Amino acid sequence: MYPEPMSKSLEGKLVVAISSRALFDFEEENKVFEDSDDRAYMDLQLSRLDVPAKPGVAYPLVKKLLAFNTETDNRVAVVILSRNDPVSGLRVFRSAQEANLQLERGVFTRGRNPYPYLTSLGANLFLSAKEEDVRAALNAGFAAARVYPDSAVAADRHPDEIRIAFDGDAVLFSDEAERIYAARGLEAFQAHEIERAAIPLPPGPFKPLLEALKPLQAQPAGAPMRVRTALVTARSAPAHERAIRTLMAWNIQVDEAMFLGGLEKADFLREFEPDFFFDDQTGYCDTAARVGPTGHVVSGVKNEVGGPRPSDR
Template sequence: MPVSFDDYLVVGISSRALFNLEDANAVFEQDGLEAYRDYQLSHEDEILQPGTGFTLVQNLLSINTITNKKLVEVIVMSRNSAETSLRIIHSLDHYGLDINRMAMSGGETISRYLDAFGVDLFLSCNEDDVNQAINSGFAAGLVYNTDRIYEQPADQIRIAFDADAVLFSPESERIFKQKGLDAFVENELLNEDVALKKGPLAKFLFCLSNLQQNTKNLHLIRTAIVTSRDKNTGKRVLKTLRKWNIDVDEVFFLQGAGKTEVLKSFGANIFFDDQDIHGLGASEVVPSARVPYKKGQEPK
């Protein structure tokens, strides 16, 4: 019978999000597909340097080694062709990453295969693929700064989330955008006991929480919410998490202050936000990804 991955946390990651492929990508953008093909073939035996998502993947896979049980599955999902993918395979072997499943779409959109592989989180540098993933109901993030080297903790997986339009639906944020801060605050205080609806990364948080519970004695995973809400509007966040039966380790209500220094101190392996103004700033100090709005849900 085929192997089932239903009980695993399944992360799909593009080759550019896992490795630093910026030189090769520059060749593709400047000179086209044939030049890219020739470049990859001529550099086939050169090991790729780690990219933005490398430490996150490395730490996630270490759970399987520490627990001596398969709990995490990582899949490389790339628009490369079979012919140009050997460099990726050589690099996976060089770093000893226990990644054996790959999807090489030969230039076609990779998002159509997320369901087939049972992906719980998809990380990519291709905006079209990430948008299509979000619109299809998958947790996904567009990775920033793929050529940046980060100093990251290797002893624990640390994942941070913005709140509205990431873990929760953008409904409250829409009120803020359309009617202003006072209307937003009034709405959140009035609906303090009404749980927020699930957002694009809510399902991933549930999967992560389940994995955290299965390894709780080892303290391998730490989660945080870093939000621009203040403590008063934050009460609805806390009560929603309680109704979801989700324990988040750390919560920061910043009342509009910058998130960068908090995320640096937290030491996030990755931070998810829906806005460039926060995500780009955060990406200067920790790996970060933007979570696009689902089609038709972007606050105006």
């Protein structure tokens, strides 16, 4: 008889689930799929099985996250979670091996929304180029973002540090205050936040990700890889106080905080040089993508289907 296989667990690890198109540049192949069908896509991927795919928008982030793993201590798990068929998945793993990315796990659903498997994985983050999948993941309570595949990517900057930037309302925090602004304007928003300055905001979809990042942030000063985070928000004084107090109440620290009062975020992201930036507003995402890897968090009042679409604040 064969011995029982040892059970493995992802518990205690930072788990990132990522679509193949977010990790690798499959835009040409995707166009074939959109213009034809999945069979043509599969045939093209199979014909390119020995051609390593180029890095995609999330490649630098994944490569740096995996650098936290050592021979004796694996802190991060990256899992391919893709609508690809299993045959096309062969090229994903071949490309990962060629790039020296230590990927062991993948789930391929051939056209079906893969988000239900996030629960089994215990995923802390899901990145995909498909909005439908991202919406479903967010609705299920997972931190998720629609990546901009054409984002500017500079994989060689800050090789010893992961830099992640987050918007505040509807991303780190709930959209409670955002709804006040959308319905009643800036003056009412400011008054609402001043009145509740000492009351922590309800958590947004990315609060659990910040929690999961804390062990990586606690690395000693001489560690080969570090994490640096930034809050980049359109809030301004006096509404800044509630955001800061909320992070304090959560016992979560960010390294930098930018309260921009409606200034263009891309100008400040250009200086911070994030490996990824997450925002709920497409206006900010569109300009941020010209600076670096960007993900649209399809949550909150400004992303409700058929709901209000007020101008970006």
